[in-house]
Amino acid sequence: MDVRSRNQVRVSGRPDGPVVMLAHGFGCDQNMWRLVVPALERDYTVVVFDHVGAGRSDLSAWNRERYSSLDGYVEDVLEICRELDRGPVTFVGHSVSASMGVLAAAREPERFAGLVLLTPSPCFIDDPATGYRGGFSAQDIEELLRSLDANYLGWSGAMAPVIMGNPERPELGDELTRSFCATDPEIARTFARVTFQSDNRADLAGVDVPTLVAQCASDAIAPPEVGAFVHAQIAGSRLVTLDATGHCPQLSAPEQTARAISAFAGSLR
Numbered sequence: 001m002d003v004r005s006r007n008q009v010r011v012s013g014r015p016d017g018p019v020v021m022l023a024h025g026f027g028c029d030q031n032m033w034r035l036v037v038p039a040l041e042r043d044y045t046v047v048v049f050d051h052v053g054a055g056r057s058d059l060s061a062w063n064r065e066r067y068s069s070l071d072g073y074v075e076d077v078l079e080i081c082r083e084l085d086r087g088p089v090t091f092v093g094h095s096v097s098a099s100m101g102v103l104a105a106a107r108e109p110e111r112f113a114g115l116v117l118l119t120p121s122p123c124f125i126d127d128p129a130t131g132y133r134g135g136f137s138a139q140d141i142e143e144l145l146r147s148l149d150a151n152y153l154g155w156s157g158a159m160a161p162v163i164m165g166n167p168e169r170p171e172l173g174d175e176l177t178r179s180f181c182a183t184d185p186e187i188a189r190t191f192a193r194v195t196f197q198s199d200n201r202a203d204l205a206g207v208d209v210p211t212l213v214a215q216c217a218s219d220a221i222a223p224p225e226v227g228a229f230v231h232a233q234i235a236g237s238r239l240v241t242l243d244a245t246g247h248c249p250q251l252s253a254p255e256q257t258a259r260a261i262s263a264f265a266g267s268l269r
Contacts, residue, residue: 001061003083007049007076008056011084013041018113019086020265021047023077025095026195027156027163027180027188028248029055032094035254040262047089049080051097053187062187070096070198074103081111088113090265095119095222095247096195098230099203106206113268114210116261119247120230121222122200132201133225141196148192156180163221165246172251204233211237212264214249214257221247238264 003009010030020040022033030048040046050057051073066072077100081089090113093101098120105112124134125141136144148155160180161173180188211234215227224241231239240260244253 001058003076003079006052006058006061007080008058009047009049009080009084011045011047012037013044013046015045017044018265018269019047019084019089020044020261021049021077021081021089021091023049023091023093023097023100024051024054025097025248026191027054027160027176027183028094029179029182031055032179032248033250036250036258036261039255039258043262044090044265045086047080047084051191052076053191054183059184059187064190067187068190068194070100070103070194070200073097073100073194074107077101077104078108078111081108090114090116090261090268092116092118092261093120094250095121096198098122099198099200102200102203102207105209106203109208112209114212114264115207116212116214116264117230118214118257119216119219119222119227119249120213121226122204122230122233123198124196124221125199132229133223135221135223135226136196144196145189145192148189152185152188153181163247164252165216165218165220166252169252172246172248175251176248201229201233204230205235207234207237210264210268212260213237213239214242214260215239216242216244216246216249216253218245219247 098117160176164173
């Protein structure tokens with residue numbers, strides 16, 4: 001299967017510029033980057049794509065076995081990098097895609113100039129034994145997944161505004177709700193389990209490329225303690241706190257998000 005059509009890969013910006021690759025999170029698609037891309041296109045080759053099962057990706061490529069863990073998504077990222085063959089990329093992973101970037105860079109570090117982990121969460125579940133705070137108890141996650149299984153559309157309408165976290169701007173929550181509802185429920189349920197039940201804390205110490213951890217000042221899904229944990233686990237990483245609210249700063253604070261990405265990618269030249 002052609003990788004470019006499978007993942008609806010789009011390339012724009014400066015043909016001779018360093019490559020910045022943008023990866024969306026659960027329930028989203030590449031359209032979530034539309035407010036960030038124009039600012040990056042001036043200096044970089046910008047790559048956006050849809051994870052299989054999202055947006056305009058080839059739905060025939062989805063199967064439960066491949067995409068019941070992060071491994072299938074990680075392999076897709078590496079296949080896109082191989083197909084484009086544009087040299088090392090700065091990979092920007094939003095939310096669960098941050099963990100994909102961590103795993104991909106561990107497998108083939110030569111393909112990555114750096115990582116931008118945007119509102120990352122290596123584990124959403126609190127771990128009282130170690131003092132780790134992921135933001136949710138195990139019971140919270142079980143209830144979230146049961147609610148998603150019982151009524152996906154209803155769950156989407158209830159959760160999207162919480163994830164977006166900007167009640168004074170309801171249009172943002174509405175957009176995320178529409179994005180959630182556009183995803184096939186079976187695919188969404190499987191991806192939700194991958195997102196909310198994965199634990200990649202132990203993988204952070206293996207990151208060996210320059211890394212920027214970008215968190216929001218207030219985020220109900222990935223609280224600041226998570227960003228601080230990720231920063232502490234990745235040797236030499238940088239931490240920036242965006243003056244933004246919610247889990248999707250590429251929509252709620254696109255200018256700040258673009259500046260943070262551009263400044264970091266520019267520092268790698």
